[in-house]
Each structure stands twice: as C-alpha cells, then as structure tokens.
Amino acid sequence: MVGQWFLDQATWTLTYLGSSTDNPNNATVIIPQQPQLIIASNLQNVTFQGLTFAHNNYIIGPAGYDGSSAVLAALSFQDSSNITFQNNIVKQTGGAGVEFISCTTSSKMNPFNCINPNSSVVTTGNVIKDSAFYDLGANGIRIAENGQANDTMDNIPNNNMVSNNVVEGYGRVFPGSTGIVQGNARNNTYTHNEVYDGYKGAIHLCFCSANETQPPLASDNVISFNLVHDLFQGIMNDAGSIYVGVGSPASKATGTGNQMLNNDVHDVTDASIMDPPGMGNGYGGDGLYVDDYTGDVDIENNLVYRVSGHAISFSGPRPPGVPPSTVKNNIFAFARLSMVNAYNPYAFMTPVPFAPSPQFFVASNNLFYFDRSDMSSPAFHVQGGCAYAGSTNGVIAPYSGFQLWQRNLYYRTTGTPFDQDMKAFHVQTQDTDVTDCSGEEANAKDRSYYFLDAAPSWMSLGEDIGSVVKNPGFKNPAYPKDDYSLPNGSPLKGFTVFNANQAGRIKPVIMPPAVAPTFVTATYNPATDY
Secondary structure (H helix, E strand, C coil): CCCEEEEECCCCEEEEECCCCCCCCCCCCCCCCCCCCEEEECCECCEEECCEEECCCCCCCCCCCCCCCCCCEEEEEECCECCEEECCEEEEECCEEEEEECCCCCCCCCCCCCCCCCCCCCCECCEEECCEEEEECCCCEEECCCCCCCCCCCCCCECCEEECCEEECCCCCCCCCCCEEECCCECCEEECCEEECCCCCCEEEECCCCCCCCCCCCCCCEEECCEEEEECCCCCCCCCCEEEECEECCCCEECCCCEEECCEEEEECCHHHHCCCCCCCCCCCCCEEECCCCCCCEEECCEEEEECCEEEEEECCCCCCCCCEEEECCEEEEECCEEEEEECCCCCCCCCCCCCCCCCEEEECCEEEECCCCCCCCCCEEEEECCCCCEECCEECCHHHCEEEECCEEEECCCCCHHHCCCCEEEEEECCCCCCCCCCCHHHHHCEEEEECHHHHHHHCCCCECCEECCCCCCECCCCCCECCCCCCCCCCCCCCCCHHHCCCCCCCCCCCCCCCCCCCCCCCCCCCC
C-alpha cells in the first residue's frame, strides 16, 4: 500500500487515502502498539532461536530527544546471563534492536526501562550470533550503558559474545546511531560481523561516562574480523567507523587492553561531500578511531581503504602512565586527508606552551598506499592533524616521544614519487592555540610548519628507521576489484601477510533485503574521489 494513512490511537480509527493501485480488500495493514516487544529481568539459561521480531511502537516523548539517553530497544535483557540469541531476525523497529544491560541503582540512561534496578547484578555469558538486524530506527545491538558511579568489575556486562551477525539499514530514525554499540563493559568480543548502510559508525566501544566519575573502565574488549562499509553516507560527522573511546577526561583514567584486529573498513563518506565549495565543515569520516584519554589499544592486521577522512585517528590527550597504542601490520589505503591523524592532543591542557604529551602511538610495519599529496584538494598528508610534540621551557620535545613511526612502507601511486616529495612529513615548531594544534581551523596560519623529506630529514628525528618507499605489489587494489592480497609475499621486512577476506560473516545465515534511505544521502565516487 502506497497511499497515506493516519491512526487515531484514542479511538483506534484508521483513516486511509489510497492510491489507484491499492486494494484494501487484500492489503496487509500492520499497526504497532507496544514500545518494546520483550523486557526480561534476571533471565538465565534461555535460548531464543529462529524467531522474527518486528514492528514495535517506540516513539519520542513530548519532551523530544536530546541525544543524552539511550533509545529504547525492542528487546531488552536486563541483568540476564547465559542467554543465547541465535538465527533470529530483528527488523523494522522504531528504536534499537536488542540490548543486554546491567540495571544498577544509579543507572541514568534508561531508569524508566529498568524494571528491577539493583547494584548487585550480573550480565555475563550472553551470545548473539547468526542473526540479522535491519531496517532499524537506531542501533542494532547494544551491550551495556554509560558508566555509573556504583559500577564494579562484577556488575558491568562482561564476557559476552556478538558473532556472525549482519546489521544493515540502521539509524533510519535516529541517524546518530551506530550499528553495534557498547557502554561500560569488559571482556566482550565482537567478531565476524558485517555492518553496513548506516549514517554513523559501525562498531563503537565507548565508556561514555555520564557523570564523570571513575568506575571500572571498559577494558579487554576485542573487535575482530568485522566487515564494515558504506557508512555515514553524507549524513553525519565524527567518531570513526570502528571506535574505541574508554577514557574519562575528568579522572584522566582509561580502560586498557582493548583490541582492533583483522577488520575490513571501506567506503566511508562524512558530510564533507555536501559542503559548498570553500565552506567545508564536514569531517570525521575516519576508518579507525581512538578517542580522548584512551590508550593501550592494540590495532593490528586491519585493512582500511576509501574513507573521506583519515585512515586512523587519535583524539584528545593520552593518559599518563598508560602505554601508547600499537598500530602494527595494517594496510591503510586511499584516505582523502591522511593516513594517521592526531586530533586535539592538548585539549583540557593549559597553559601554553604545552608540556610534552605522553606518546600517542607506535606505528610500525604498516603498508601506506595513497594517490594524494599536499597539492590535492583537500590537502593530504601522511600525518594528519597536530604535529606538535610540546615543549619544556621553550625547548621543543623530541617528535619521536609524541609519535613513533618505524619500519613502514609508503607508496604514492601517481604524481611525485614519495621519496622525492619535499613535503612528505612535517612537524610544528610552535603553537598558540590552547585547545588544538591540528591545523584544521581558520587560524591554522598561526602555526609554524617545518616540512621534511622522507630521508634523511624525517629519519634524522628518529622516525621511520627501517622504512622503505616501494610498490607493495597488491594484486588489484583499484575499484571495483579491491584486491589487497600480496601474491609476491611480504613487501616489507617484518610485515606479516594476512588475508583480509577473512573479515565478515563466516557463514551468512540470513541475507537481509535492501533498506530504503530515510534521509537524503550522498557518497563519494569510489572510482575517482579517494
């Protein structure tokens, strides 16, 4: 039925203005009534298998939605353990799909939804697998809520598994929703999922402290072998496709031991595509993202290509005393702005000059493959964002103490060969902005850039010792083949060849249909624009 209709819920009267092709005598009319389909509390050892859940009636209340609370899920499992959710379909929801949350007594995200709040709760051992989530108003899968003051290592959701699922066509009502999202939780695994056709990122692991206290922080979670693609679509900005943000600026603490391994990320278009010429403010269509006060993330064996922002971004200060993140053995290709980016590393820090930042990352044994340069529009640099190492009493700190690059491979496919580029790398010799030195704002002219060639100038700073400039020998990386296999073996000493085709569902049990967009979308041309 393609006509117009209105349901008066006061009298349950359906008024329908049909089209000439409609036949109300044989039409199927679905009128959702319940805001949620299942609410379970303290459920244990139950399997849901081969079921379809659809058409809940979640609507925004009269006060509207300000983005500070979670959207209701059609299926809410609270303080529940050892639940198996397998071979199911969740579709056509007004809000989120399924959630597993702990309802602690101070829970502020959805207190009206928690039917039995208690600080002594257990949410563990749950499995979501082989299922399909599509045509969703908000998220597909949610594990845990924002951090709360009385969170403990025992009562935050832990040791749950999300594997071999597809999440497609999400955020159709709430476009800022991610496909799979985690709050304050530990030791959870997200593996071999496929997430696509959303207006924000795909998988977000987020401490998201609502009250800026210092409970146990989200740690030891694994995001591995996921295939995520066709994201943002010109609608939203910021946050990255696979995201870890488990730090608290207030307490300057961070979760540790989180991992991004063997994921495949491609075709990401933030709102920059809709910017008028010369008036751009769209940003953040990044592949991988590590946010404020988040350190000790292991980032290995990922393939990221065709993203409108940066292949990988780091944001905010690093937590003192926490190891830097490891960026190792990845393939980063065809990002429009940079390969590795640093957003606002001195946010929350005054006065100027900034004290040297704890080391952001160690980037080693990666393959960087690109066709853009400083002369491109927009400009491209291998290092994006801030390149200021900080200073002590006016003496600039060693750059390798800020970002350490070692034993990488670089290759520019067109234009000036990378080993002949006099602007291959750069550092900032001073900065006057108390919150940001990324050079992306209008006052970037206040910053001083010192450009360096790849060798010997860049290496003289202790960077990229053991690195090479050469063609890695990918089989056929151009669109639409997208084949980043290495038939001639490893092109770089220390680089271990991995099979990017292992990312995604091992066995696609359910194939969802295409979902119509609910907003005007736009994407960069994969053949020409990256």
